[in-house]
Amino acid sequence: MRAFLKATLVWAILAAIGAVLVVGLGLYNVSARQGHLPGVSWVLHTAYKNAVWLRAPSEEEVPDLTPPSLVDLGQGHYENACAFCHAMPGQSRAETALSMLPAPPHITEAVADWEPRHMFWIVKNGVKMSGMPAWPSQRRDDDVWAVVAFLTAVKRGERHGEAQTELPAGGDLAGETGSLPLAPAAAVYRDQCLSCHGRDGFAGGNVFIPRLDTLPAAYVAASLQAYRSGARQSGIMQQAASQLSDPQIAALAAYIANQSRDRLAEHEVGNLDPELVSRGDVLAHGGDEKANIPSCVSCHGPASSPRSDHFPPLAGQSEVFLRDQLMLWKSGRRGGTDRALMMHEAIPDLTKADMLALAQYYASLPPSR
Secondary structure (H helix, E strand, C coil): CHHHHHHHHHHHHHHHHHHHHHHHCCCCCCCCCCCCCCCHHHHHHHHHHHHHHHHCCCHHHCCCCCCHHHHHHHHHHHHHHCHHHHCCCCCCCCHHHHCCCCCCCCHHHHCCCCCHHHHHHHHHHCECCCCECCCCCCCCCHHHHHHHHHHHHHHCCCCCCCCCCCCCCCCCCCCEECCEEHHHHHHHHHHHCHHHHCCCCCHHHCCCCCCCCCCCHHHHHHHHHHHHHCCCCCHHHHHHHCCCCHHHHHHHHHHHHCCCCHHHHCCCCCCCCHHHHHHHHHHHHHCECCCCECCCHHHHCCCCCCCCCCCCCCCCCCHHHHHHHHHHHHHCCCCCCCCHHHHHHHCCCCCHHHHHHHHHHHHHCCCCC
């Protein structure tokens, strides 16, 4: 027995010395051209599959992924952040992506064996040693589910679209804005904003995406800076804003504010409850002193007197977007500009019914700047 223990100790020491030599002398070739040693790929992929199955949320936690607007939102982000590696349906992967080890699977292959709850865990958490990143924000799951909605639609064979590439209306505007001419600002809009927000910021009426054509430049710039710094959480918007410079943000904000107002008249109210709209009207204009709810109109309109350009007008935004934002404020997961503290102080006493009423009231109003 003692001889066995002695031999085991000797072999353990030799193995440790060998491991130190392999690591210390660089003997193990980490080149992506070399491929893995036999069996390594199987071990890694099996560990990956089992880890996902173990940690994915339950089926009951999966929201409704069928709304076309939610799928559109997920597709817009996928085109900007994911398509380089995984391609779009009907397209080929980039040669650079194919030279990774392991090579990222084509989107149709990537979704084939997973249910939505598994896709959610993978998109949110990423995968070690594969080049698959974790979601930029760990505080919001709604953005992640939007991408899962798109992936699920691809799995069902329902999505084959490609990114919009046409410059938005007004892309040939002349003049200077900040330190960038408007034409390059339009190119930045095309690269970072177009796939979700549409040609002129109207977002095609997507209820999950805010329309930009009503927002002042100062608020747009401050919001982009908040996304870039992480003060405002959204994996989708943090990705879009992360590489923008200060001059680009200033020019992009001015470009958005200079877009045509022709579509301000386009406003789909949807199915609103008159009683909730009326309740929201009362809350927005007078607040509720007994419930410690302040008025909304002094900052967000509608108002006859000019308001600060550092606050977003809410009239004409979709009920779904407004409701979701209020709930994010309520949960403490919604950051923002340096004026966000005002909303954190205003929101605690709002009930779910109050938030729905306010969302329906502002959604019922015609959009305006």
